Amino acid sequence: MECDAFWKEMTVETLLVALSSPRVIRSFGEGEWDRILRVARRNNLLGRLACLTEEEGLAGGLSDRVRRHLSAAVRLADAHRRAVLWELDRIRWALRDVSGPVVLLKGAAYVAEELDVARGRLSADVDILVRRGDLPAVERALLEKGWEPVKDSAYDQGYYRNWMHELPPLRHRDRGSVVDVHHNILPLTGRIRIDSDLFFQSARRSKLEGYHVLSMVDIVLHSVVHLFQDGVVTGSLRDVVDLDALLRLWSPGDSFWKELPVRAGRLGVMRPLAYALHVVQRVMGTPVPRPVLDVVERESGAGAVVRRFMVEAMERALMSGDLCGVGPLAVLSQRFLFLRSHWLRMPPLLLVRHALSKGARGLRRP
Amino acid sequence: MTVGDHPLERLAFLMARGRFFCDVGPFRIHLQTSIPAIARFFRTHYEAFPLNEEASLADFHIRIERPRNLRRWIRPQLLFFLDDHRPFHPYPHQMAVPLFEWGLNWCIAGHAHWALLIHAAVVERRGKACLLIGKPESGKSTLCALLMDRGWRLLSDEFAIVDPGSGALLPIPRPVSLKGRSIQVVRTLAPRLSVGGFCRNPALDEEMAYVVPPPDAVRRMHEPAEPGVLVFPRFQSSRELEAAPVPPSRAVYALAENSFNYNILGPEGFRLLGLLADKCRALELSYGEGTEVLDWFDTIF
DSSP states (O other): OOOOHHHHTOOHHHHHHHHHOGGGGGGOOHHHHHHHHHHHHHTTOHHHHHHHHHHTTOGGGSOHHHHHHHHHHHHHHHHHHHHHHHHHHHHHHHTTTOOSOOEEEHHHHHHHTTOGGGTTOOOOOEEEEOOGGGHHHHHHHHHHTTEEESOOSHHHHHHHHHHOSBOOOEEETTTOOEEEEESSSSOTTSSSOOOHHHHHHHOEEOSSTTOEEOOHHHHHHHHHHHHHHOSOOTTHHHHHHHHHHHHHHHTTSSSHHHHHHHHHHHHTOHHHHHHHHHHHHHHHOOOOOHHHHHHHHHHHOOOHHHHHHHHHHHHHHHHTOSSSOOOHHHHHHHHHHHHHHHHHHSOHHHHHHHHHHHHHHHHHOO | OBGGGSOHHHHHHHHHTTOOEEEETTEEEEEEEOOHHHHHHHHHHSTTSBBOTTOOOOSEEEEEEOOSSGGGTSSOEEEEEETTBOOSOOEEGGGHHHHHHHHHHHHHHHHOTTSEEEEOEEEEETTEEEEEOOOTTSOHHHHHHHHHHTTOEEEESSEEEEOTTTOOEEOOOOOEEEETHHHHHHHHHOTTSOEEEEEEETTTTEEEEEEOOOHHHHHTTTOOBEEEEEEEEEEOTTOOOEEEEOOHHHHHHHHHHTBSSHHHHTHHHHHHHHHHHHHSEEEEEEEOSSSHHHHHHHTOO
């Protein structure tokens, strides 16, 4: 795409500053707003920005045009929250005969627990975690009550069932809403294996009747793992913002920072935690106690060089969420992280098979 | 400055160089394209709309361009972008104008949740708006064009935009789209209207054209109108004219069904739909060929 100087200045950095200290928006001119609205929308963060602006009482000084975009985003975020709650109501109804616990993950958990991180979050999909033994019953119940597989090719079905940590996504045939049913936090094929029993043991009852949520530290660690293992790189600025909000929310608690490294060690995710804490501290200015960082770094086993490389690559990929002018380094970083996430997910032979299968399908498309 | 103040060459230059900002109703559009058909269409159909070369903030940044592969040359296609997001599959090159018009519809319907949006044609007389709500083939665009010719003010061919604060309808007097037989009907019954932007939709094998919005409607595009009547038209060949009242309880459902975003507005959307249904007389209109139906519209206020 052609970029004149006007668009070049568009930066993710401005957006991140606005999210962590909304007052700066008072100094934005029309041109800055034009860029920030688009960058925020592109990174799925406009709802968050709009809610913060409204809460801080900053909307008054803005032009009508800007105010309209922000109020549209607030309404959309509200609509998503309502949709999630309604979806959870329907899922509870569909799964009423399933005996095991149903644990809410990510956005659904934030909404159910009314956490700050849910404010303005744009996402209407629901992720749930159930015991592996309950999986057939859960799937049967959902299929009976109107959900249908989104991916119905034999390869996709087999891929999810044999290798992944979740069922193929299910979509409700009338509402179009998607539910992802997990039985673990990470794929079955990956290097890092997490015993999902550990999650169930520490899960607690949700504020929302009929559901469970992970413990505080597990919610944070899931967010960390999601940030680093997920193949989709463009959405991840939002994941960093989520992680920042979670850490800020719980960091005043006495035991939170004590428990976090202990739990990360127990789950075997010390290394992603080390990377994530570095990135979130740099990018969002999240306060992370120095001693915690030291412990995590020491126990992660990642050398300083490796860590710097990873953090650098992450940061570049995150900052590339601009509207144009994605530099070659950012592209490389994204590709590297995409490959890496797959590498961690699958043994090499399986990875090759997966790539061939996906590639072949791309060629056949008309 | 309006679009019509510039010669075609200048418009084409501004569009190609990304300096084309045009106010269309409540929206400011930044359009970047070097497709000649689109510049020509703006010259004829958006002539009276204000142009703003100094703008720094636009509601929608739209780009329409040719793909950078074989389909640039062989059976050429066009791509529509909002920012760098491409919401549609490529379109055949001859569909440039509908691609822009439909693309803009998509932008509005998917983003302008600051207002309640209803799929309707809207015309106004004596400060009161008449909403024409119906499925495709119901004749709502045809009626809209013919009423325009009879002196009704065009508010919109596609969107009833309800301002949540005042409950009033905000105009967006864009070109009125005609398809198939209705093109000939409008040209015969309203020869004063100018119709252009012809193209053929290969998917439906159907002719398409657009009626130029009257300059007066465009000049008054920041002047809202109070909702007055809801008409649910249904065209049927050689059908006798018949208008039956619709109770508010049923009107509110019909409005909801035709709304793009009342579910997103939530309780507020519900309130606004109720307000419309309460304020407006609602009528189901069956009609056939002829101008009798246009005379009927003269009697509704």
